[in-house]
Amino acid sequence: MRSNVRSRKGSTNQSPLDEEALKLFLQRATEHHSAGRFDEAARLYEHVQARNPDALAAPYFLALMDVEFGRLESALDRLRHVTRHDPNSFEAQYSLAYVLQELGRWPQAIDAYRRAVALKPNVALSRLNLAAALEVMGRLDEAIAVLRELADQKHARLRAIIRIAQLKPAAITPEDFADLARTAENPDAPVGIRISSLFAMGEILEKQGRYDEAFAAFAEGNRLRRQNISEPVEEEGVIAPPGARIVHDTPEAAARKHQMAVANISGRLTAPFIARHEGGGSASAAPIFIVGMPRSGSTLLEQILSSHPKVQGMGETTALGETLAGRFPYGNSETEETIAPEHFRRLADAYLERLRARGWRKEPFVIDKMLGNYMQIGIIHLMFPRATILHAMRDPVDTCLAGFRKLFRSGNETTYSLADIGAQYVRYREMMAHWDEVLPGRVVHVRHEALVSDPDSRIRWLVEEACRLKWDDACLRFYATRRPVRTASIAQVRQPIFTSSLERWRRYEKHLGPLFEALGPYAPRG
Incomplete structure (x- = not known):
């Protein structure tokens, strides 16, 4: 980001900093910023901005700090100012696109990514993110076209092919597949790209009906991923707010934390505890929470409901976790005796804010599809006694196998081993059983197999009975809804319901012994 030392007359009572002083102030501010001394950095950037309003480095870096702290609207204003005065700044255009994306303003994000691509055509990340934004908007053919252009660049070819394989395995050519296979087998290739290549090969081979070969590719990809859990599998972005930074536990540590959390929450959120605190939550019925395991059919539920004119889907949002962080009953500063009667209503108000x-707009109902919120159902009930809580359920083996077949960008450390993911599933069902015991009937269990086998009647039930919404025919045409969708199932929800994924596990049955053993009571019988 270059500095522009021209000043606007009348914009400040102080004289502009000369070029040397400006350079020194920006250098010191950047040092504070890099070291995490954000208050000192902001003070210096703001001083520069006041003295030299046309020194665009100051608002640019202030915008990045806004992103760090989740002040996206403020970041948007600053970046628009910068790009208006310096339309040739690639960094500012890219950052603007990122912020628009995070605010859910996808058409504008697409335009900004296109401008970034035009400024630096050889930066692969801009094209990858442009393709991702087009995917989110359901413009899959355009996304594949962008990726095909990127595949012509030698340094980015594999990344592009991998993304095409995720979107449309049938679009992969024999030459593409050969490149993936060579990379997967090359011990000198970066391990992240080898892992991604193996998962892509698994998808392609499965589409071709070569199930033993597909499983071998998935298994090797999972083995490498589990051994290299901290290695990035995607190129890092130009800006990286804390929520975008990838932090991995080891699979063993992740399993221990999950087991401890299930035990802690079950012991704390008991029926008497809930009874003592009921009645102090929000009267709002706006939230619709979708919880469960990854790859359980949750995106289909959100797509159906978001097709309703009164419902907005937000995808997976960290809003609840951020709202509850450090607060009773999980904080250290408050006890049950000291919390205010309106505690849970205040939490609810903060969550809605x-x-x-x-980006929640004017729709009366809003969907939060952060699946891991199944851990917080008791708190959700206390915050929003009138909210809808949907539990997406799918056959246990299909759920676990789908997780094993998916390379996640972050988290989900227990999905890279059949035994690990089976144990995770058992703990998750233990948590759900606790909620059914202490809050009987509160959670609506939605079975994926029933929904896809009888969509007409089950979709109507989902809308009218489970969510208490007035019927709208658009819910049956959910695949035509062009709302933004950020999910691993991005291609599937743009199609009518299909049943080909039911009992997918039978194609791989002879390989699934460790999963059956780990699932215990949830393993298939006979």
Whole structure:
């Protein structure tokens, strides 16, 4: 980001900093910023901005700090100012696109990514993110076209092919597949790209009906991923707010934390505890929470409901976790005796405000599809006694196998081993059984197999009975809804319901012994 030392007359009572002083102030501010001394950095950037309003480095770096702290609207204003005065700044255009994306303003994000691509055509990340934004908007053919252009660049070819394989395995050519296979077998290739190549090969081979070969590719990809859990599998972005930074536990540590959390929450959120605190939550019925395991059919539920004119889907949002962080009953500063009667209502108000900051508009109902919120159902009930809580359920083996077949960008450390993911599933069902015991009937269990086998009647039930919404025919045409969708199932939800994924596990049955053993009571019988 270059500095522009021209000043605007009348914009400040102080004289502009000369070039040397300006350079020194920006250098010191950047040092503070890099070291995490954000208050000192902001003070210096703001001083520069006041003295030299046309020194665009100051608002640019202030915008990045806004992103760091989730002040996306403020970041947007600053970046628009910068790009208006310096339309040739690639960094500012890319950052603007990122912020628009995070605010859910996808058409504008696509335009900004296109401008970034035009400024630096050889930067692969801009094209990858442009393709991703087009995917989110359901413009899959355009996304594949962008990726095909990128595949012509030698340094980015594999990344592009991998993304095409994720979107449309049938679009992969024999030459593409050969490149993936060579990379997967090359011990000198970066391990992240080898892992991604193996998962892509698994998808392609499965589409071709070569199930033993597909499983071998998935298994090797999972083995490498589990051994190299901290290695990035995607190129890092130009800006990286804390929420975008990837932090991995080891699979063993992740499993221990999950087991401890299930035990802690079950012991704390008991029926008497809930009874003592009921009645102090929000009267709002706006939130619709979708919880469960990854790859359980949750995106289909959100797509159906978001097709309703009164419902907005927000995808997976961290709003609830951020709202509850450090607060009773999980904080250290408050006890049951000291919390205010309106504690849970205040949490509810703060949560809704976070959703608005993330782009919830005027629709009366809003969907939060952060699946891991199944851990917080008791708190959700206390915050929103009138909210809908949907539990997406799918056949246990299909759920676990789908997770094993998916390379996640972050988290999900227990999905890279059949035994690990089976144990995770058992703990998750233990948590759900606890909620059914202490809050009987509160959670609506939605079975994926029933929904896809009888969509007409089950979709109507989902809308009218489970969510208490007035019927709208658009819910049956959910695949035509062009709302933004950020999910691993991005291609599937743009199609009518299909049943080909039911009992997918039988194609791989002879390989799944460790999963059956780990699932215990949830393993298939006979």
